[in-house]
Amino acid sequence: MSSMSDPSKKSSRADAAAAAMTNDLTLWGVGTSRTMRPHWMLLELGLEYKFHAIGSRTGETKTDEFMRINPRHKIPVLRHGSFILTESAAIIQYLSETFSSPELIAVPRDAESRAALNEWCYFIATELDAGSLYVMRRHVGLEHVYGAAPKVVEAARNYFMENAEAMAPRIAKSGRYLMGDRISVADILLMTCLDWAVTDRIPLSDTLHEYRSRVASRPAYQKALERNFPARG
Ligand SMILES: N[C@@H](CCC(=O)N[C@@H](CS)C(=O)NCC(=O)O)C(=O)O
Secondary structure, eight states: OEEEOOOOSSHHHHHHHHHHHTTOEEEEOOSSHHHHHHHHHHHHTTOOEEEEOOOTTSSGGGSHHHHHHOTTOOSOEEEETTEEEESHHHHHHHHHHHHOOTTTSOOOOSHHHHHHHHHHHHIIIIIIIIIIIHHHHHHTTOHHHHOOOHHHHHHHHHHHHHHHHHHHHHHHHSOSBTTBSSOOHHHHHHHHHHHHHHHTTOOOOHHHHHHHHHHHTOHHHHHHHHHHOGGGO
């Protein structure tokens, strides 16, 4: 188990961190795009948390101890006090709604802006992640579990490109981040999918690479990369 702190210079960040110290946050999981998300959000929020650096398909998600926490043996998992939460998108949304101050993360409160944020999040989580990238992952590298399916992989890859590029003009128009001036849950979801696509050698347009460069300059993103992918360092 590791325990790390993220000292912050901004007073709002320090306030959030002070609040979190009393809140007992623990995260399980490293090494995948999905586990990157909560590390990144916790670091954006300047929150102190403990973490268990367990990896997928290492046997570490199938121990009795972990199976009691998540019977589906999936990472990431967040525990906040006695509240246990799975699903990376739900975890980062919960963290942003629980701990963000308005100047840190865009957390819209009115119905229309929340719907716009949700539209991005569901699009990214269903069409780009589950419907494309994870389909590829199932059949490249996990053939022993899901079978070899080269045509399915090619179709999923094309589907990713078609959907991501269809949204590129809206991404370019939305401002620095998808919801405007401040980063949101949707950016963490999109960036982790674009990084995953680059790892899978899926070509991206200049617009998407420019978006990636903007988001990648954030210190919390860089720190989360180090924490989530220690082997790459
Ligand atoms: N939809 C879930 C997916 C979680 C998931 O599939 N995690 C994988 C790693 S990316 C895992 O834990 N696999 C280990 C196993 O199946 O035993 C999320 O976004 O959190």
